[in-house]
Amino acid sequence: GDAVIERGQPSGIRTVEGVLSSLRPLSPEVMEVGIRTDGALPYHAGQYAQLCFSGYPSRPFSFTHPLSGNPNSRSVWFHVRRMKDGRVTSALGKRIRPGHRVKLTGPYGSAHFRPNLDSRLILVGTNTGFAPIWSIAVAALRENPERRMMIIAGGRTIVSLYMGLALAQLARFPNVLVVPFCSTPQTLSKAVKLGRPTDHLPRLLPTDVLYACGAPGMVDSIKSIAAQIGAVCYADPFLPTTDDTVEDGVLTRAIGWLAVPASRQMGQLARESPPQSAATADAGL
Ligand SMILES: Cc1cc2nc3c(=O)[nH]c(=O)nc-3n(C[C@H](O)[C@H](O)[C@H](O)COP(=O)(O)OP(=O)(O)OC[C@H]3O[C@@H](n4cnc5c(N)ncnc54)[C@H](O)[C@@H]3O)c2cc1C
Structure with missing residues (x-):
């Protein structure tokens, strides 16, 4: 696939x-x-x-x-x-x-909604992976309110289900099947299924179009299941950022200022205030 x-x-x-x-x-x-x-x-x-x-x-x-x-x-x-x-x-x-x-x-990003198709959509999001999933679901239903769609959304605990109201709106469409899940047992709602997103996938068809957004491990699992069937899967793993550069920011200037030998700093101190900002305070500088 x-x-x-x-x-x-x-x-x-x-x-x-x-x-x-x-x-x-x-x-x-x-x-x-x-x-x-x-x-x-x-x-x-x-x-x-x-x-x-x-x-x-x-x-x-x-x-x-x-x-x-x-x-x-x-x-x-x-x-x-x-x-x-x-x-x-x-x-x-x-x-x-x-x-x-x-x-x-x-x-x-290339994991975006493709218009003018009528194949079944399987949309899977963990935690804020629901943000792009919600956007895609709305775009698809605006194009065709009868588009067949399954939405699997949730996370590790019931607290991950911040998107309850959006899911309720989607569930009003008879052609949309909504599966809220969490992978830790809970007693608050019977509507929330126990397990991982992969436990709740339907029997896939090669014509299905999948979107998987959120935790990289989940995204990989969905991708490989889709590949076995030959279905298209657009994937958006939420990987942590490794580059922490602050562009043109006060933090960069503050670090530069701290790198100046102490004697010069003292001289500068007499002429100007040291940089004070949210960023510097946040970084503990
Ligand atoms: C393409 C893409 C789209 C994204 N979209 C969203 C979105 O819509 N909503 C959203 O909430 N997040 C999204 N993310 C993730 C988001 O970018 C990170 O959570 C964010 O960069 C964290 O920044 P920070 O400065 O607060 O944390 P940092 O200071 O960078 O990290 C703090 C700690 O958290 C860990 N961490 C950071 N990010 C993640 C992560 N994603 N998963 C697990 N651990 C992490 C780090 O390893 C570190 O230990 C997306 C990521 C990508 C790559």
Whole structure:
């Protein structure tokens, strides 16, 4: 089968400036992030952007559809999971608040919705892997409200199911089968199935089109199951970022400043204040 692995694509990529306009907790660990941009940033459902909050390193996040209301051409939406000790995500709602400047570069990614097909869609997302899945599901249903579709969404614990309201909206379509899951036993809801996403896949057909977004291990498993059947699988593994460069940022300047011999620093101190910023404080500088 054709497994299409996530890769940046060089054409049509642009950078736009924006401001964090909305920050809404969806669960103890996930925030819905709305950014008002100074210019349009066209993308396909399923693609992602590099977000650079002023003073912080860039991080990739997948465009999504707002959970309530409609998108407009000057706002973009994301679901961001706060990582423990995450340099960027753990600052959301703390040092990064509405009004914070942000630079967006994109769109990237080939695991995006392909229009004008009528094959069955199997959409699988773990945790905020649901962000691109939700975007793809909305795009597919807008094109054809009768498109056959299965959506498998969840995570390790019931807390991962921040997307309950979106799943309820999708489940209203008779042609859409929604399977919420978590891999740890829970007693809160009978609707939430126990197990891993691969436990809940239907019998696949070579004509199925799969999208798998989120935990890299899950994405790999879905890809190899699809390949055995010969079905197309678009994959978007959420890998951690390894490059922590802060472009043109105060942090870079602060590190440069700290590298200057102490005697010069003292002289400079007399003439100017040391750099004070969210980024420097966050990095413990
Ligand atoms: C193509 C792509 C699209 C993505 N889309 C989204 C999205 O829509 N929503 C979203 O919440 N996340 C998404 N991610 C993941 C997101 O980019 C990372 O969670 C984010 O970079 C963490 O940044 P940080 O500075 O807070 O953490 P860091 O300071 O970089 O890392 C803190 C700790 O968390 C670990 N860590 C970081 N990222 C991950 C991860 N993804 N999985 C497991 N451990 C991790 C690190 O190894 C480290 O131990 C996407 C990733 C990719 C590659």
